[in-house]
Amino acid sequence: MPSLNSKLPHTGETIFTEINTLAAKHDAINLGQGFPDFPMNGELIEEVYLAMKSGRNQYAHMNGVPALRKAIAEKVKILYGREIDYEEEITVTPGGTYAIYTALTSILRSGDEVIILEPAFDSYIPNVEINGATPVLVPLSLPNYSINWKLIRQHVTERTKCIILNSPNNPTGTVLDKNDIRELHDLVNETNIFILSDEVYEHIIFDELDNESLLKYKYLYERSFVCFSLGKVYNCTGWKIGYCIAPRDLSYEFRKVHQFNCFSCNTPIQYALATFLTHENEYKNLSKTFQLKRDLLASLMRSAGLVPLTSHGSYFQLYSFRNISGETEMAFAKKLCTQARVACIPVSAFYKDQTDNSVLRFCFAKKDDTLWEAAERISQFISRL
Ligand code: GLN
DSSP: OOOOOOOTOOSSOOOHHHHHHHHHHTTTOSSSSOOOOOOOHHHHHHHHHHHTTTOOSSOOOOTTHHHHHHHHHHHHHHHHHEEEEOSSSSEEEEEHHHHHHHHHHHHTTTEEEEEEEOOOOTTTTHHTEEEEEOOEEEBBBTTTTTTTTHHHHHHHOTTEEEEESSSSSSSOOOOHHHHHHHHHHHHHHHHOOOOOOOOOOTBBBBBTTTOGGOOOOOHHTTEEEEEETTTTTTGGGGGGGGGEEEEHHHHHHHHHTTTTTTTTHHHHHHHHHHHHHOOHHHHTTTTOOOOHHHHHHHHHHHHOOEEEOOOOOOOOEEEEEETTTTOHHHHHHHIIIIOOEEEEEEEEGGSSSOOOEEEEEEHHHHHHHHHHHHHHHHHHHHHHO
16 A cells, blocks of 8 residues: 555545534524525526526636626626736636635645634635645734734745735625724735635625725736635526636636646636626625624524624624633534534634634524524523523
8 A cells, every 4th residue: 555645634524514514403594604505596596597508518718708707897897996818817627625726726836834813714824734834823813803913013024926815705794994904004015925815705794894805906907816715696606607807917827727637617607696686786785694693693693692792794703602611613513503403613723723712603594593593592592501
């Protein structure tokens, strides 16, 4: 037998699979992994069916169906005021996570360092490590999970190749503001640092805030890979479709990796989305819909005894259980899953080294009935403790 020398010796199964498996076993309501449990728009499904029936069933263009890329460029112009060349700067990908992996793989070499703010979405660290690079971990500052730019500057070295930003943030729900943008500008100014900007929740942003997309800022965009997810916009996370926008030279390298990995994405889905992307109301209503859900779950959970932390965006809100139990996040999350039968994600799963702040991530992208039922189960569980 050849000896298997793991390329990712410190990486186990993703928390999402672990919690999904446990949730299924205990028939728990799944507020763990982020996905809506309500139906997506039937007209969009119809468009896919029409595309299939009209013969759009062979390989799509490697970089994405041109009509979809044109529609994305048009949307970017409306939302962020930037002219994007759809031929050279947009690549359609099987999801946002793939776009992030591909961007990192196209720039990282062994010995490079990548600044990652923790807690961080769980794919970032392994994506860096599999490329032989080193994650340099900088904690976000509690209680608001704000970015400590001074601390980041202390972690920059001549090996720093990239900084990963994620706004609206998964898992914390924080969003970048104009001051963060200024600090980012000062940090990268006259350096060779690239930026990976994960903006998959661009439209799920609350409290009248705007997405400070890096696409808005020319100097920042020139060194950025900006990654998006269409599954989050059209309530179809299982379609696994997203895209990366990056300047021409960066996209050129991105495509070298992409072309020998998945090569091209699902064809009929791209045609269907191309027609839908021009319907502004589809994405304009998302903030309102999800803000109501955030508020509903927060008020129910508060009554149950959990303390909501601030969430200005994404599908998620963090809740503190410090007043209720001294257990680790993982132990308490597992108890909630197996005994209250509600699944959530321990935030410690988003740190490389064990960090426990007694907070859990709950997904509120669910039917109101689901949120009511989940909160009721949690309330009963807590009252029995
Ligand atoms: N983005 C989703 C979440 O944070 C999970 C996606 C995945 O399972 N890889 O819940």
